[in-house]
Amino acid sequence: xxxxKISSAVIRRLPRYYRYLGELMETGVQRISxxxxxxxxxxxxxxxxxxxxxxGGFGQQGYGYNVQYLYEEIGKILGIDREHNxxxxxxxxxxxxxxxxxxxxxxxxxxxxxxxxxxxxxxxxIRDIEVRMMDELTxxxxxxxxxxxALTIPKEAAKQIARVVADAGVKAIWNFAHTDLxxxxxxxxxxxxxxxxxxRLSYTIANRN
Amino acid sequence: xxxxKISSAVIRRLPRYYRYLGELMETGVQRISxxxxxxxxxxxxxxxxxxxxxxGGFGQQGYGYNVQYLYEEIGKILGIDREHNxxxxxxxxxxxxxxxxxxxxxxxxxxxxxxxxxxxxxxxxIRDIEVRMMDELTxxxxxxxxxxxALTIPKEAAKQIARVVADAGVKAIWNFAHTDLxxxxxxxxxxxxxxxxxxRLSYTIANRN
DNA sequence: TAGATTGTTAATCGATTAACAATC
DNA sequence: TAGATTGTTAATCGATTAACAATC
Numbered sequence: 001x002x003x004x005k006i007s008s009a010v011i012r013r014l015p016r017y018y019r020y021l022g023e024l025m026e027t028g029v030q031r032i033s034x035x036x037x038x039x040x041x042x043x044x045x046x047x048x049x050x051x052x053x054x055x056g057g058f059g060q061q062g063y064g065y066n067v068q069y070l071y072e073e074i075g076k077i078l079g080i081d082r083e084h085n086x087x088x089x090x091x092x093x094x095x096x097x098x099x100x101x102x103x104x105x106x107x108x109x110x111x112x113x114x115x116x117x118x119x120x121x122x123x124x125x126i127r128d129i130e131v132r133m134m135d136e137l138t139x140x141x142x143x144x145x146x147x148x149x150a151l152t153i154p155k156e157a158a159k160q161i162a163r164v165v166a167d168a169g170v171k172a173i174w175n176f177a178h179t180d181l182x183x184x185x186x187x188x189x190x191x192x193x194x195x196x197x198x199x200r201l202s203y204t205i206a207n208r209n
Numbered sequence: 210x211x212x213x214k215i216s217s218a219v220i221r222r223l224p225r226y227y228r229y230l231g232e233l234m235e236t237g238v239q240r241i242s243x244x245x246x247x248x249x250x251x252x253x254x255x256x257x258x259x260x261x262x263x264x265g266g267f268g269q270q271g272y273g274y275n276v277q278y279l280y281e282e283i284g285k286i287l288g289i290d291r292e293h294n295x296x297x298x299x300x301x302x303x304x305x306x307x308x309x310x311x312x313x314x315x316x317x318x319x320x321x322x323x324x325x326x327x328x329x330x331x332x333x334x335i336r337d338i339e340v341r342m343m344d345e346l347t348x349x350x351x352x353x354x355x356x357x358x359a360l361t362i363p364k365e366a367a368k369q370i371a372r373v374v375a376d377a378g379v380k381a382i383w384n385f386a387h388t389d390l391x392x393x394x395x396x397x398x399x400x401x402x403x404x405x406x407x408x409r410l411s412y413t414i415a416n417r418n
Numbered sequence: 419t420a421g422a423t424t425g426t427t428a429a430t431c432g433a434t435t436a437a438c439a440a441t442c
Numbered sequence: 443t444a445g446a447t448t449g450t451t452a453a454t455c456g457a458t459t460a461a462c463a464a465t466c
Contacts, residue, residue: 006416007432007433009432009433009434010433011409011412011413012409014408014409014412015402015404015405015408015409016402016405018408019387019388019404019405033446033447033448034447034448035447044434044435044436045447046434046435046436046437047433047434047435049447049448049449049450050433050434050435050449050450052449053448053449053450057448057449059447059448059449060441060442060447060448061440061441061442061446061447061448061449062441062442062445062446062447062448063442063446063447063448064446064447064448065448077412077415077416078408078411078412078415079411079412079414079415079416080408080411084411084414092306092309093302093303093305093306093309094302094303094306096302097301097302097303097306098403100301100302101403103387103404104404104407107404107407107408109407109411147414148410148414171414172410172413172414174406174407174410178228178312179228186417188410188413188414188417190406190407190409190410190413192401192403192406193224193225194307194310194401195224195228195312195313195316196224196225196228197383197399197401198313198316198318198383198399199223199224199227199287199289199316200220200221200223200224200399201357201381201383201397201399202287202288202289202293202318203220203223203286203287203288204220204381204397204399205288205293205356205357205380205381205397206286206287206288207215207286207288208395208397216456216457218456218457218458219457242422242423242424243423243424244423253458253459253460254423255458255459255460255461256457256458256459258423258424258425258426259425259426259457259458259459261425262424262425262426266424266425268423268424268425269423269424269465269466270422270423270424270425270464270465270466271421271422271423271424271465271466272422272423272424272466273422273423273424274424421466422465422466423464423465423466424463424464424465424466425462425463425464425465426461426462426463426464427460427461427462427463428459428460428461428462429458429459429460429461430457430458430459430460431456431457431458431459432455432456432457432458433454433455433456433457434453434454434455434456435452435453435454435455436451436452436453436454437450437451437452437453438449438450438451438452439448439449439450439451440447440448440449440450441446441447441448441449442445442446442447442448
């Protein structure tokens with residue numbers, strides 16, 4: 001269906017466009033030119049137009065872009081025009097932070113279940129969602145059509161559980177463990193490596209001019 | 210001091226090299242060639258050699274790289290050969306996750322204080338670190354030579370507090386709020402935008418071939 | 419020494435920016 | 443219509459990969 005390959009640089013920027021357009025909508029702005037948006041976002045207008053034209057002509061000469069229309073179109077491109085069933089594995093602080101951040105649910109990422117290996121948490125609830133033990137995992141994924149699994153557990157466990165959930169048929173893993181997961185190519189992995197982020201920050205402190 | 214500009218693509222990869230070298234050390238590997246490392250990390254050997262040679266010739270022809278030496282040198286480049294005083298603002302789940310993740314402290318990121326605006330948390334402790342109220346913030350930063358502030362608070366508060374801590378003289382902000390912080394150029398900002406990460410994941414689900 | 423592998427230059431590839439005709 | 447601004451092509455810039463002489 002899609003003809004040309006979209007570069008990952010473009011994909012990285014899409015959610016940021018989406019965020020800015022959402023904020024413009026909230027402040028009642030109805031149209032915006034690539035030039036105005038470029039000033040706000042601190043990227044070139046040329047880049048904005050190039051990026052958007054990977055997906056279609058969303059603007060109009062002499063007018064600019066309709067904010068709400070563009071917002072919705074980017075939402076579709078990002079696949080957040082529909083719901084995604086999600087699972088959190090690891091009911092520690094990081095897991096709880098994701099569970100309690102209601103914006104994800106608003107965007108259609110529905111948390112269907114929480115898993116942990118600590119028996120003390122069995123049948124306790126976080127935001128009305130029951131914490132389950134690992135032996136239920138595979139069945140739960142299949143019965144609830146889980147697409148996304150967030151792994152907020154230590155790296156050794158993450159490597160092992162990643163295989164289990166991949167075998168159970170999830171489409172994507174949101175990996176917070178400090179390791180790479182080596183999985184078949186049809187399983188999508190999106191990494192959030194906080195320690196690497198902190199090291200980049202440290203690099204910039206050490207090497208700023 | 211530094212002559213040529215290091216590209217951000219290289220900097221993004223450095224912590225990952227560091228992580229792999231650390232794992233090699235743990236498993237007792239003493240030397241490694243760019244070719245072997247490339248197979249493990251799934252990047253080209255050429256890229257590894259180019260990246261490292263931005264900073265110096267760390268290898269030896271016919272031999273490869275000494276794992277421990279390279280690990281330490283990259284540590285120096287990343288600025289984690291010394292301690293950084295750090296502060297967490299926002300004692301919610303995300304803040305607690307950072308506070309309780311002991312690896313950061315091991316790498317020299319010392320959490321000197323925790324701040325929150327909830328009076329109920331006043332003088333409570335998280336991992337033996339007292340939670341303080343916002344009115345103490347500026348003085349505390351100055352008295353404790355705080356270099357890094359992690360912001361794990363909502364976006365409106367983050368924008369405002371970012372200015373306060375920037376004025377108080379911190380070098381860098383580790384920003385977990387779902388917004389960009391517009392600060393003077395001499396304040397480093399490293400963003401962790403979880404919602405953008407989740408949208409990229411969603412994009413990949415929607416557009417995989 | 420011969421074999422291995424780096425450091426580095428050159429070639430290629432891809433991403434960003436500039437320019438401008440099309441057009442609202 | 444005249445002015446504004448897109449969509450898109452061309453030019454530039456930068457990053458990645460390939461190749462190989464240097465050298466351990």
